[in-house]
Amino acid sequence: MKRKDFFKTSSLAFLGTALTPSISANSRTGKRSFQTAKNIIFLVSDGMSNGTLSMADLLMQRQYGKRSTWLTLYDEHLVSRALMDTASANSFVTDSAAASSSWGGGIRVNNGALNVNADGSENKPILQKFKDAGKSVGCVTTVPITHATPAGFCVTSKKRDDQSEIALKYLSLRFDVMMGGGLEYFSKEKRSDRQDVFKLFKDSGFAVVRDKKAMLELDHNKPVLGVFHEAGLPFALDAAHQPEKSNLPTLAEMTGKAISILSRNQKGFVLQVEGGKVDWAAHANDCGALLYDQLAFDEAVKVAFDFAQKDKETLVVITTDHGNANPGLFYGSKANSNFDTIIKHRFTNEWILNGVNSQTSATLLRDRVMEAQGWILTDEEARELLAYYVHLSDEGLYNPRHLPFKRFAQLQEKHTSVGWGSMDHSGDYVELAMYGPGRELLQPFIKNYELHQLMLDATAIKHYS
Structure with missing residues (x-):
């Protein structure tokens, strides 16, 4: 075969396998024996x-003298580890809706959709299947609870951005625990239709909580x-240095409370936990926001692992839906000391x-800048950044005011040695780890x-239509 024909044929074959489901988990795993999991905690x-x-x-390690929980699990050989591809049905580079739908519905859908195929047919989300099987189910997140990642486990929708409607779908589904942000999709003062969705939930028998004290x-x-x-x-990072934010729960606190509620069900539970603002920080090229939210996620991993280690019946899944911005610590004579300056950060670039x-x-x-992060911006750099504020708009998803996040990160790089590949999702294969039965x-x-299908197999749950 000619060299160009080989690459042409190989590329087409790769596209077919990457974008079109072709093999089931059962055929991949065979019939090996394993202990059935009663519960699943799926951390993203x-x-x-x-x-x-x-x-x-x-x-x-530099700040606290110990490894993250995730890497400790690797160090101590406590988990099974894999690489996972993250394509959607129509792109090598997925968005969060299609990525979560792949897990939630078992079929790849186009970017922007939640468990809805290109022909309009729908795939039943996995939390509905587990709920039908008698298990308690729920999601906790640091972004709106109606956002793409929790929604992909829960609902079907042609448009991920229809979060006001997704909030109403949660009402009818009556899942056991749903916690996060997204006040604007539940409050009558914020919704465009002026519906008091909080009242609808209360009238339907839900406990509605709005702060950490009430949650705990x-x-x-x-x-x-x-x-x-x-x-x-x-x-x-911002919350840690703002006393007025102390009434807000951390992801680890939400995770612990959700587990304590869901684990009362003798038939078991399935919980999705999302560190959603890791993605938002990557979109903004904000290294302090990124790393401290990743460590906040790691605290939730520890809560889940500690429970599973005692429980012995819980499968813990730890992963991500896709890469974003490909940040890295890059070579230089001051790489160590520059990176250590992040320890001094009190506030994010966003702040x-x-x-x-x-x-x-x-x-x-x-x-x-000096107050927030302890490094010196020159007068010329300050004037360059301020020039962006002459014309601001309100359009865009992650940076609606079009603030100069990219330029600020470029100026910051010489002080932290942290660089960025982009400000958007990547098509990288990603880390996936599992602990426990299954x-x-x-x-x-x-x-x-x-x-x-792996989660259904691990719990011995059949397909519920």
């Missing part, structure tokens, strides 16, 4: 590139809706740039949609 660090995992572990005090058998903030919860306007002076901006089903390489 949304948008976590491998560089994010690596740098968070390094930061943990939950002790009953009602289904729970917890909505703690408009949009996503604050970045972990800095959202506190600036067209009237801010270069001196005030320099002072703000981990034997994991192969060294897996396609994202295969996790759907």
